[in-house]
Amino acid sequence: MASNAVALRRVVQRYTPLLLAVVVATAVWASATGDIGVRSPLPGVVALFLAVASGWAAGTVRTRRWPLFLAAVVGWLVLAAAAAGVVASYQAGLRLRGRRLAGYLAAAAVVLTGGVLVGLAVGGVRRITTATSGNVLLLAAGLVGLPLVFGLWVRARRDTLAALRDRADRLEREQEARADRARAEERTRIAREMHDVVAHRVSLMVVHAGALEVTAADATTVEAAALIRTTGRQALTDLREVLGVLRQAGPAVVPERGLDELDELIGESRAAGLRVCRQDEGVPSALPATVGRTAYRVVREALTNVRKHAADAETTVCLRYLADGLEVVVRNGPSGGGPALPGAGQGLLGLRERVELLGGRLAATPEDGGFLVRALIPLADTA
Incomplete structure (x- = not known):
């Protein structure tokens, strides 16, 4: 639903200038021909040119404003066409502030006064429409006042929403800071x-x-x-x-060991009484640091479990160097049934998650009275 709303908003933003240009050009042409305004005595080609120019000015108002303001002045004084003037008043309320907005109001008053003078000079329907006091007041309200107020309201609403978003972002940052402190x-x-x-x-x-x-x-x-x-x-x-x-106040980075310390780990296990031997298969090659650390963690956790549950069993640590990864196998034989140390059972779960994050697989299953831990760690997508 949200994606559809975003897509619709993008389509509207993309085609709004074109639609506005067509509407303004059509309204100016209809006013010049007398369909929705005072029929102009000027040649049709002049009215068509002014209609197209007004539409173009309205369609490009996002990048430049002065063509629309100029089209509004020319359209009102020459054709008594109000479409460009309505859009110009809305844009003035939306974009202008302070002295510029006051200048626009003064210019609009001058243009309306000029329209009164043109209506008095032309006479007829034009005089009744644009030069009588009642119609002048209505035109001032309809062409300038209402669009201007609407533009001011839209701008105020946008400013309010922007302020609310800034406040929400600030509160979110403060909440994150409090969470970091906690x-x-x-x-x-x-x-x-x-x-x-x-x-x-x-x-x-x-x-x-x-x-x-x-x-x-x-x-x-x-x-x-x-x-x-x-x-x-x-x-x-x-x-x-x-x-x-x-x-540490920053992100926690726990120092970890790699395969270079594997012999030391096995030596410590032997000193603790385990019967451990190491086997390497394949051609050793340079491995990414992440692969080395993960392999060390697999061996360390497996040997820890052996010390807890089968301290008298023979154990083999095998590293197989493959073309696309490293396979770590820790296998211990059957135990004589000595006392076992307590454990939470969470070590292998965390280890499996660590291996799977690298795109690998970890299996830990009983085998021939003993236990087997096998981890396949790929070289791809590791750093």
Whole structure:
């Protein structure tokens, strides 16, 4: 419905000048021939020329006004034709302001006075129509007053609508600014809560792990304590980056890793006790940064799920370099049934959305007692 209204408005705006030109030219010709006014004694070719000139002036009033005002003066004094004068008065009310509008009113009074003098000189029907006091007042109201008032009303309405639109835009900008401030305050609050709750407890874990590393006599315990301490410090570093992002007033840009850090990720998983091996198939090639980050996220989420649900299973990370994309496959075998860590189940949903935004596909299904995560990320339409 809205598109139809816009299309109709465009058609009207496009053909209005032509329609106005035809109406004015026809009205001037009809006035000169006596159909709707005083018949002119001038030759028909003169009346036709004035009618065509008046129509052209009315049709070009959007770009220039003086031809229409001139046509109105000539048409009234020569033919007693009022069509161009009506359009000129409307345009004066619509476009002129201040001194220019006062000048137009003075000029209209002069032209009407000239019409009275011409009517007195010509006599007959012309005198009765344009030179009697009653008709002069009616003509002044009909040719100048009413069109002028209508033009002023249309202009006032347009100014009011423009002011309302400006106010609405200003209110919308203010609302967006308030929303941005609310988001910034919420990010700051979340950052503060994360620092108070998470950072404090992780710091305690790192301190206790360091103490255990120093005091323990068993080599296995020392190694485990060192791993806990290193992992905790890395978690604090990552948490500090996230907190910095949350405190930013502008758009949040979370630092992400790519395929260059994949070996480090696999090494951390091995240090945590996972049996992980990596396989690359195909010819490695330079990949867009978005593809690399997404592939890293797929592997990280898959390995996280393995640690949660099948920490004792053998896991394979495979990267297949295809001609038109990259396939990431993470497959873990059956688990011995050890304890599983709790999870919200939202990681794969967010990961699937991330892959599909790049035009790819992600499948996560059980397979042969284990679990398979396969993501196909195309190279097209990525940056």
